[in-house]
Amino acid sequence: MDAAQDYQMRRILELIDAGVVHDQELEAARLLEVKSPVIFDVGANRGQSIASFKVMFPESTVHSFELNPLFHPVLDEVSRKYSDVYIHKYGLSDAQGDVEFFIPMVNGVLFYEEASIDNVALERPWVRERLTSLDPNFQVSKYSGSVEVGDHLGLPSPDIVKIDVEGVELRVVQGLIKTISDHKPLVIVENSDWDAVTHLLGTLGYKPYRYDEVEKKLVDFHGYTTNTFYVASGRERGMLPV
Helix, strand or coil, rough: CCCHHHHHHHHHHHHHHCCCCCCCHHHHHHHHHCCCCEEECCCCCHHHHHHHHHHCCCEEEEEECCCCHHHHHHHHHHHHCCCEEEEEEEEEECCCCCCEEEEEEECCCCCCCEEEEECCCCHHHHHHHHHHHCCCCEEEEEEEEEEEEHCCCCCCCCEEEEEEEEEEEEHHHHHHHHHHHCCCCEEEECCCCCCHHHHHHHHEEEEEEECCCCCCCCECCCCCCCEEEEECCCCCCCCCCC
């Protein structure tokens, strides 16, 4: 484990020891009336979502998927903290195979969280503008990894699917379309491809919501927020105000 990975490891262990949810929007998952949910954590990063879900659901089973091998040593350490966290060292997509992904280097530092398959996220003007504002001469490093189709893995039926994959969320949903259609989990998606993801999930009877951190409830989607919470028709009990 290099210095950067060691730093990431120390940060996530501090989060675990503190017993806090790293993203307050994820608190919406507590509304789910399931004591021991099966959770798909797609885009595990350094394991912050694992730690957060285990705070909210100590008896949960978490399947985490991470394409980026730079995070694998950290995730291995995180998984040793729990008996029911499984690290899958590949990404999810709509087709199986090898892929290239890209990580920006800003002022000599790799921005791991900005890793993007096929450079999708980094081609977006607002992303490039933000990185350029930090370093006008930022570079992009290329790596390789593999992806699988979620529907083909034979995993337990999920109660929660969380997706944070920097611009290729639609591909993940397409590869999980039968799983989602059959089991109607709560789907949490970072807003990188909102229109396409919302349309596809809408064909399965899902509606988009955002989390009101003050009222601690889901409300109709509006304005800007990091994550969208998709709830299937017939699965609203406990998730939405009566």
